[in-house]
Amino acid sequence: MKLSIVIVNYNVKYFLEQALLAVRKAAKGLAVEVFVVDNNSVDDSVQMLREKFPEVKLMANSQNLGFSKANNQAIAQAKGEYVLLLNPDTVIREDSLSAPLAFMDAHPEAGGLGVKMIDGKGCFLPESKRGFPSPEVAFYKAFGLSKLFPKSTRFNRYHLGYLSADETHEIEVLSGAYMLLRKSVLEQIGYLDEAFFMYGEDIDLSYRVVQAGYKNYYFAGTTIIHYKGESTKKGSLNYVKTFYNAMIIFAQKHFGGPQAGLYVGMLRAAIYFRASLTLLANWSKRLFPLLLDALLIFIGLFLLKDIWANLRFDDPDYFKPSLIYFNYPLYIGIWLTTAFFRGVYDQKLKAGQLVSGFALGSLLIAAVYGFLPSHLRASRMLIVLGTIWAIGSSWSWRYLLALLGKGPLEQGQQLHNVVILGSLSESERVQRLLYKARVQNNLIGTVAPSESEADFKQFLGAIYQLEELVQIYKIKEIIFCAKDLRAEQIIYWMNRLGPEVAYKIVAEDSLSIVGSNSKNSAGDLYTLELGFKIAETMAKRNKRLLDLSSSFIFLLFSPILAWSCASPLGFIANAWAVFWGQKSWLGYAKGDSKLQHLPKLRPSVLSPADSLPQLPDEEHSLHRINLFYAKDYYWSEDARLIWENWRKLGRKKQPAQSRSQPLPSTQKQD
Incomplete structure (x- = not known):
């Protein structure tokens, strides 16, 4: 056996399918065995593997054992001369197995090898080649100097930014996304250190390879796609904590004396520093739109006060100071609150949401207006004019960002232009998938996968004209049909066209179309599989708002309402639990053995089954009720x-x- 491939999977079924199809192509003509270790996924990954990839040696764990333990399970059974640790969110080229194996055979001093990696937008991933995180190197990375000086031999030794990405080099650290190792070396130095749950295990293993007298290489002779972001979001506090804690484990293991203490202290400081930056960045992204709206609305209201006082009352000092210090903050608070609950501050926003959000706020202000004492009731015309200003100012700056290709505002039905690159039969299949998945886009047409197939009555053009077609038709997304194209061709065009275009790949016979527009976020997915409305941000917010408002009212009037319930004390206890978020009034019916396949909800007092008659004696009845509720x-x-x-x-x-x-039974019993 020449090669054993080990893939650890955790809830990335669609990416795993694409990865295995690419491996199947690349493995032709080679003596290869493939292991998939599933860490208790709940997305039906195991079922998909058994149905579509019977050749794979499946190891299904009953719990998430982490990356190191799962890999070690398969390595222990691997029979290959070489072992390849491969991420499930990768797509390898047809030569991504044969070419690295040939290089390793020709270089007996090589203990491990990594390859050139690009993300889902075609951008080079700097972690393809790395240096050891010595205290000095780790300091420069942790405090951002490596980003400020990416080509520096001193400040960017972590990503070896001074080495060309297009040339093969001896390096120190391999990436766990694609890590080709000699099995004999693994037997000599030991497998992955199971003290690392996620991150750091590849650095530790690479270090031990070099310590044993072997070399690690960055091999530029082939390229793979690594979508990234599928296991941990890079912008999260969890990533910062997990990554730097892994570095601490590495330091404590491999450095001794005062150096280790200094290194660990520096890494702990880096955790707090990077966590603070992450919190600041996350909060600024969330609060900036809200604060900008508040500022613009206040400026508008301040100007409208003087304008209306002059026009209507011919007195610039007509309104009392309480208008600015009480009424305007109240109005702005109500407008921003209703806008928030209408999704105005979500990642994607339609103009209708913005208008309705501020309009609802105005209705609420009008209701509150009637309860204010007479000396706090300002002109109602200011509320009307303020509503118009709030909508106009909030929409204007978002529209300007949208014109620049940024911001959350969706421009009505202005859909981005898409082409499909593949045969007519595959193109038609993709179009059916897009239609059934309810994906809206402006499909320009199909590009032929080869010049010989290019019937220009049915195709926009041939693959060699793709760059010109992207420019002419202002294409924003390309869907590659893997059945008709080599992975090498797909990667070539991603590199050539660059990150201004979004890329997706549909594998042969697959019901999903997969891609990723950022190395720091989860991948994009078009699939026919069921979507759950209850998992959407707006639905979760509305559900919590209903729980919060209803429990508040129930508690306020509990002396009257509680006695109409079967258990008055239980009613009050539940209302408090719902108010503080410990429970929800409505949730899933208990007794469903497949709840792990549905979005998580709080424990609930009621379920949709409470309004139904007795359930039929069928095993799937409860699951169907919960499924349709979600x-x-x-x-x-x-x-x-x-x-x-x-x-x-x-x-x-x-x-x-x-x-x-x-x-x-209608049958007679014996």
Whole structure:
């Protein structure tokens, strides 16, 4: 056996499918065995593997053992001369196995090898080649000097930025996304250190390879796609903590004396420093739009006050100071709150959401206006003019960003232009997938995968004209049909066209179209599989808002309302639990063995099954009820169920659903 490939999977079914199809192509003519170790995924990865990849040696764990332990499970059984540790969110070229193996055969001093990696936008990934994180190197990385001086031999030794990405080099650290190792070396130095749960294990293993007298190489003779972002979001606090804690484990293991203490202290400081930067960046991204809206609205209201005072009352000092110090902050607070709950500050925003968000705020202001004492009631015309200004100012700056290709505002039905690169039959299949998955785009046409197939009555052009077609038709997304194209061709065009275009790949016979527009975020996916509305940001916010507002009202009027429930004390206890977010009024019915496949919800007092008659004695009944609740969720349905099951709001816990007795048999018993 020449090569054993080990892939550890955790809930990335669609990327795993694409990775294995690419491996299947690259492995032709080679003596290869493939292991997939699944760390207790709940996305049906195991079922997909058994159905589509019977040749794979599957090891299904009952819990998430982490990257190192899972890899070691397969390495222990591997029979290959070489072992390749490969991420599931990768796509390898047809020569990404044969060419590195030939290089390793020709270089007996090589203990390990990594390859050139690009992300889903075609950009080179600097972690393809790295140096050891010595205290000095780690300091420069942790405090951002490596980014400020990317070509410096001193400040960027971590990513070896001074070495050409297009040439093969001896390096120190390999990436765990593609790590080709001699099995004999692994037997000599030991497998992955299981003290590392995620991150750091590749650095540790690379270090031990070099310590044993072997060399690690960066091999530029082939390129793979590494989508990244599928396991841990790079912009998260969890990533910062996990990554630098892994560095601490590495330092404590390999450095001794005062050097280790200094290194660990520096890394701990880096954790707090980078965590602070991450928090600041995340909060600034979230708060900037809200603060900018507040500022613009206040400026507008301040100017409108003087304009209206002059026009209507011919007195610039007509309005009292309380207008600025009380009314305007109240109005702005209400507008921003209703805008928030309408999704104005979400990642994607439609103009209708913005208008309705501020309009709802104005209705609420009008309602509050009537309860204010007379000396705090300002002109109602200021509320009307303020509404117009709030909508106009908030929309204007978002529209300007949209014109620059940034910001969350979606420009109505201005869909981005897409082409499909593949045969007519595959193109038609992709179009059906897009239609069934309800993906909206402006499909310009199909590009032929070769010049010989280019019938210009049916195709926009041939693959060699792709660059010109992208410019002429202002293409923003290309969907590659892997059945008709070599991975080498796909990677070539991603490199050539660059990150201004989004790329997706549809594998042969796959029902999903996969890509990634950022190395720091989870991949993009078009699939026919069921989507859950309850997992959407707006739905989760509305559900929590209903819980919060209803529990507040219930507690406020509990002396009256509690006695209408079967358990008054239980009603008050549940209302407090819902108010503080420990429970929700509505959730899944208990007794469903497949709940792990649905989006997580808080423990609940009621379920949709409470309004149904006794369930039939079928194993999947409860799951179907929960499935449709998650799929078609709407807050008004929760409100209806609360009303219909009012007397049950005081129960301590949701009971297991009762089932009706089986129908009597019409057959005679023996």
